[in-house]
Amino acid sequence: MAGVLHFILLLFLHCGSFILISAGPEDGTTTVDSDAAFTTTESLFSAGRTNASEVPTTGFTASYSKLTTKPPTTTTTTERLTGDTGKTAERAVSGKDAEEEKEQEGPLELERRSTRSIKVAKKPKTIQKKPKLITKKPKVVTKAKPQVKKSASPPVATEKVPQCPPLGLESLKVKDNQLRASSFKRKGLGPHRGRLNIQSGIEDGDIYDGAWCAQYRDKKQWLEVDARQLTRFTGVILQGRNSIWSWDVVHTYKVQFSNDSLVWKPCMNGTEEAVFEGNQDAETPVLALFNTSAVARYIRINPQTWYQNGTDGDICLRAEVLGCTLPDPNNIYAWQTQPAESRDKLDFRHHNYKEMKKLMKSVNEACPDITRIYSIGKSYTGLKLYVMEISDNPGKHELGEPEFRYVAGMHGNEVLGRELLLNLMQYICQEYKRGDQRIVHLVKETRIHLLPSMNPDGYEMAFKKGSELSGWALGRYSYEGIDMNHNFADLNSVMWTAIELETDRSKLINHYFPIPEQYTSEEAFVASETRAVINWMQDIPFVLSANLHGGELVVTYPYDMTRDWAPREHTPTSDESFFRWLSTAYASTNQVMSNPDRRPCHNKDFLRYNNIINGADWHNVPGSMNDFSYLHTNCFEVTVELSCDKFPHASELPMEWENNRESLLIYMEQVHRGIKGVVRDKDTEAGIADAIIKVDDIDHHIRSVADGDYWRLLNPGEYRVTASAEGYYPSSRTCQVMYDHYPTICDFRLTKMPKQRLKEILAKGGKIPKDLQLRLRQLRLRKLRVTTKAMNQRRAAAAAKRAKRV
Numbered sequence: 001m002a003g004v005l006h007f008i009l010l011l012f013l014h015c016g017s018f019i020l021i022s023a024g025p026e027d028g029t030t031t032v033d034s035d036a037a038f039t040t041t042e043s044l045f046s047a048g049r050t051n052a053s054e055v056p057t058t059g060f061t062a063s064y065s066k067l068t069t070k071p072p073t074t075t076t077t078t079e080r081l082t083g084d085t086g087k088t089a090e091r092a093v094s095g096k097d098a099e100e101e102k103e104q105e106g107p108l109e110l111e112r113r114s115t116r117s118i119k120v121a122k123k124p125k126t127i128q129k130k131p132k133l134i135t136k137k138p139k140v141v142t143k144a145k146p147q148v149k150k151s152a153s154p155p156v157a158t159e160k161v162p163q164c165p166p167l168g169l170e171s172l173k174v175k176d177n178q179l180r181a182s183s184f185k186r187k188g189l190g191p192h193r194g195r196l197n198i199q200s201g202i203e204d205g206d207i208y209d210g211a212w213c214a215q216y217r218d219k220k221q222w223l224e225v226d227a228r229q230l231t232r233f234t235g236v237i238l239q240g241r242n243s244i245w246s247w248d249v250v251h252t253y254k255v256q257f258s259n260d261s262l263v264w265k266p267c268m269n270g271t272e273e274a275v276f277e278g279n280q281d282a283e284t285p286v287l288a289l290f291n292t293s294a295v296a297r298y299i300r301i302n303p304q305t306w307y308q309n310g311t312d313g314d315i316c317l318r319a320e321v322l323g324c325t326l327p328d329p330n331n332i333y334a335w336q337t338q339p340a341e342s343r344d345k346l347d348f349r350h351h352n353y354k355e356m357k358k359l360m361k362s363v364n365e366a367c368p369d370i371t372r373i374y375s376i377g378k379s380y381t382g383l384k385l386y387v388m389e390i391s392d393n394p395g396k397h398e399l400g401e402p403e404f405r406y407v408a409g410m411h412g413n414e415v416l417g418r419e420l421l422l423n424l425m426q427y428i429c430q431e432y433k434r435g436d437q438r439i440v441h442l443v444k445e446t447r448i449h450l451l452p453s454m455n456p457d458g459y460e461m462a463f464k465k466g467s468e469l470s471g472w473a474l475g476r477y478s479y480e481g482i483d484m485n486h487n488f489a490d491l492n493s494v495m496w497t498a499i500e501l502e503t504d505r506s507k508l509i510n511h512y513f514p515i516p517e518q519y520t521s522e523e524a525f526v527a528s529e530t531r532a533v534i535n536w537m538q539d540i541p542f543v544l545s546a547n548l549h550g551g552e553l554v555v556t557y558p559y560d561m562t563r564d565w566a567p568r569e570h571t572p573t574s575d576e577s578f579f580r581w582l583s584t585a586y587a588s589t590n591q592v593m594s595n596p597d598r599r600p601c602h603n604k605d606f607l608r609y610n611n612i613i614n615g616a617d618w619h620n621v622p623g624s625m626n627d628f629s630y631l632h633t634n635c636f637e638v639t640v641e642l643s644c645d646k647f648p649h650a651s652e653l654p655m656e657w658e659n660n661r662e663s664l665l666i667y668m669e670q671v672h673r674g675i676k677g678v679v680r681d682k683d684t685e686a687g688i689a690d691a692i693i694k695v696d697d698i699d700h701h702i703r704s705v706a707d708g709d710y711w712r713l714l715n716p717g718e719y720r721v722t723a724s725a726e727g728y729y730p731s732s733r734t735c736q737v738m739y740d741h742y743p744t745i746c747d748f749r750l751t752k753m754p755k756q757r758l759k760e761i762l763a764k765g766g767k768i769p770k771d772l773q774l775r776l777r778q779l780r781l782r783k784l785r786v787t788t789k790a791m792n793q794r795r796a797a798a799a800a801k802r803a804k805r806v
């Protein structure tokens, strides 16, 4: 989710991450301000965590401790580049590392692609050198950061009281009618708003405010949760009020239990009533674990002290309750409880970096014929951005076969997309082997690329706190604090400025906008992750993509940026109708979004929009990946907001897979809509690269790729299509798009203009017929790569210096 509302959280997080960065090699926990409230709960956790190594782990703990006990030099991998072939890097690495380094470094793209082949061939070189210099860096960082390892199972408080999962106030598994309160100030502050991480609108006072607030200010106020069945309650997580204008937090509270909501038993601490620590700030969730768990159906949170100088001195809170439901033969709600399982046998849990890598490797081993793992670059701290490629011919672009990508985790704390992509690769592998015709067809006809984690640094931060305690913003940004969805080159402004200044409409370009000069400098605040993705977008001729986020339930399509800086305004592309179709394909097949009875996640009711909206009509996002993708490449991309809860508890993952499986597949299949074909030279039959495909009445062109193949996504209808290329006569034809799941083939054969004629044109106009735009595009990309390299070298040198000092 990207939003105006993040503004305040953003400031908050920035403080947190700044301190983290500047904490240096000392234990980061000692100085992190915003974590102060965690001190008590953290120690409870660490009791469980210290023995986490007893759990079968991924070796993460082991390698961590290795790093902390040995000087960095002993674990540093030394590597050597083999000449300038740029294809392979020899590394003298030991054991596990050697194995880890085996994956291919970059997309083995077509060496012979005409205009882009030069860049492509060069790319591995630059990328190869990067790791060499940066290798030492992550080790230093790892050392400086507090312990990263956490067992995938819920944290264990004490041996006597094992932790239970959240009931689902945040995820909405707990329905509005399961929440009651002693009193509430008004509807927008009702008990149904007392959910962990719920977000208010920009204004206070509407029906979507950011907490439950009691009407009265005394110690008799309570928020009640009806678990609807006997539950062993083990803890409560509390958070203050979310608002830009108001500030209310509960400092301490009591808890009571009941089986009938009439007779209540207090939560005890020995012989005394337990009084739990609540919040000091409005955003940090604070966990309280009960000394002894209680079995009951109802639970009440009963504030005792709160910030008196808060807005109106109100009692306001957001909460989550931890509890394990017990088998109950008399439970009348049994029929209503959703199955928490999935019929697919997939690895449903949260995977940190190491575990993700391991899982990807296992998929690759299970399906070596249709998968390939490669990395498109590295994060700031040196974690690789792994991609799983799935295709019947991995590693190769095939003539006419469209390329598809899913990108997840650009906001590191929006973790569902990551897990869904890991599920998806496992699923495709399994089903392909089973001979599932739909999957076999998809794999044979499409080249699929899955990037589960675009921001692995951010993810590790959120993962460390866990699904309930990471709050709303921790891990959203890159390690440097960059929001990657605002970090792409703003080509919208380039386009709109040109439209304003240029009177001759025929001179306006409408696609393949070059990256602005200033964006490519080393000083430009462009994250290494963003740079890696831009390179990737250039290397592979993607046709369709989706960018998976979390924190809402809606599909948004470009443009994401408003013209003239309006806070929100419907800002359609020339492909509005197809983008609406694409968004609908996902939204209407998603089992949660399409449920007409669902309640809105936070402060906007997207059901009223059928769960799809133009990005800019929601809120202005300059520099988004979707807009960049559409304006700089052939690729159409939408954003999918997958769930109200950015970091669902592991127990909810099977259900989330069920909710999204069909949508993920259907959406990929849309890459086969519209028309496709090959543009060839009439005489030689050779494919023509960079031919422009123009569809009448759509002011956005597409270009053919290296072998002359192209894809033009279109809704059903009849279109007049023109192909043109430098030095050729343009050719037009009518192409009919049907409702089928396969594209209409529209090939073109272009006749070369006589050389003589071409020369005449040259002499007359004195213009350079070379495609200036395209050349500019290449130049800028090259510059971006050079500056990226320089930047990485500088960082690595700094890291090496720091490592020496340690």
Ligand SMILES: *[C@@H]1O[C@H](CO)[C@@H](O)[C@H](O)[C@H]1NC(C)=O
Binding pocket: 047, 048, 050, 051
């Ligand atoms: C951790 O394990 C060690 C030995 O395996 C044991 O002595 C210690 O009490 C355990 N600590 C906790 C907090 O469980």
Ligand SMILES: *[C@@H]1O[C@H](CO)[C@@H](O)[C@H](O)[C@H]1NC(C)=O
Binding pocket: 230, 257, 258, 259, 265, 295, 296, 297
């Ligand atoms: C609720 O009922 C269960 C089972 O009968 C019992 O174990 C539990 O103590 C009761 N809880 C309360 C708060 O009365």
Ligand SMILES: *[C@@H]1O[C@H](CO)[C@@H](O)[C@H](O)[C@H]1NC(C)=O
Binding pocket: 269, 270, 271, 291
């Ligand atoms: C839990 O309760 C016991 C008494 O039953 C008490 O001695 C102990 O201090 C309590 N522990 C905590 C963490 O509150």
Ligand SMILES: *[C@@H]1O[C@H](CO)[C@@H](O)[C@H](O)[C@H]1NC(C)=O
Binding pocket: 269, 270, 273, 274, 275, 276, 277
């Ligand atoms: C429980 O009691 C212990 C000992 O009196 C005290 O230190 C602790 O703060 C209490 N915890 C709660 C949650 O009331």
Ligand SMILES: *[C@@H]1O[C@H](CO)[C@@H](O)[C@H](O)[C@H]1NC(C)=O
Binding pocket: 309
């Ligand atoms: C609350 O406000 C009063 C008066 O403005 C001030 O004296 C007092 O210190 C404040 N209390 C807190 C906890 O900020």
Ligand SMILES: [Zn+2]
Binding pocket: 001, 002, 411, 414, 549, 550
């Ligand atoms: Zn997001």
